[in-house]
Amino acid sequence: MAQHKLLQIGELAARTGLSVSAIRFYEEKGLVEPLRTGGGQRRFLRSDIRRLSFVLIAQQLGLTIGQIEAELSKLPQGRNPTAADWRKISRAMRKSIDEKIAQLERTRDRLDGCIGCGCLSLKTCALYNPDDRAGLKGSGPRLVLGN
Numbered sequence: 001m002a003q004h005k006l007l008q009i010g011e012l013a014a015r016t017g018l019s020v021s022a023i024r025f026y027e028e029k030g031l032v033e034p035l036r037t038g039g040g041q042r043r044f045l046r047s048d049i050r051r052l053s054f055v056l057i058a059q060q061l062g063l064t065i066g067q068i069e070a071e072l073s074k075l076p077q078g079r080n081p082t083a084a085d086w087r088k089i090s091r092a093m094r095k096s097i098d099e100k101i102a103q104l105e106r107t108r109d110r111l112d113g114c115i116g117c118g119c120l121s122l123k124t125c126a127l128y129n130p131d132d133r134a135g136l137k138g139s140g141p142r143l144v145l146g147n
Contacts, residue, residue, distance in 0.1 A: 005045070005046060006035065006043035006044065006045065007043065007044045007045075007046065007048070007049075008041070008042070008043065008044075009023055009024075009034070009042045009044065011044075012044045012048060012049065012052070015049050016049055016052045016053060016056070017056075018052060018056075023052070026052065026055060027042075029065055029069060030069060031051065031052070031055055031065075031068065031069060031072055032044065032048045032051055032052060033077060034048075046080070047079055047080045047081070050080055050081060051072060051075070054068075054071075054072065054089075055068055055072075058071065058093070061093065061096075061097060062096075062097075062100060063093070063096065067096070071089045071092060071093070074088060074089060075089070
């Protein structure tokens, strides 16, 4: 591979807006895989700019590092992802985003009633949780979280 196609870690940091330490962190997590020079210096492919950009976007959407790693493992290493590659990942991300939206909507819709009773009024909670059915599933806000 021609040397001019490779980026030093500082160049990658400048192109992505990430700190060098953040890039090293993502490297440790396996999200990017630099090549090493004979002297042990990291060299990155230009396609790593897009991989790291994807990481930043996915984190803003609330995906965990594990989820991001799973999605990135579906991408080819060493070449820029194609539109078809991104569509595949996008479908999986949409499902996750839709689930989060549904959870937030449930929380929003139940928030006033939950705060109103504070879980102290059996009369109100009996409408949402007769015979403490949610308690059988464990502790915590089961009705709001949809668990």
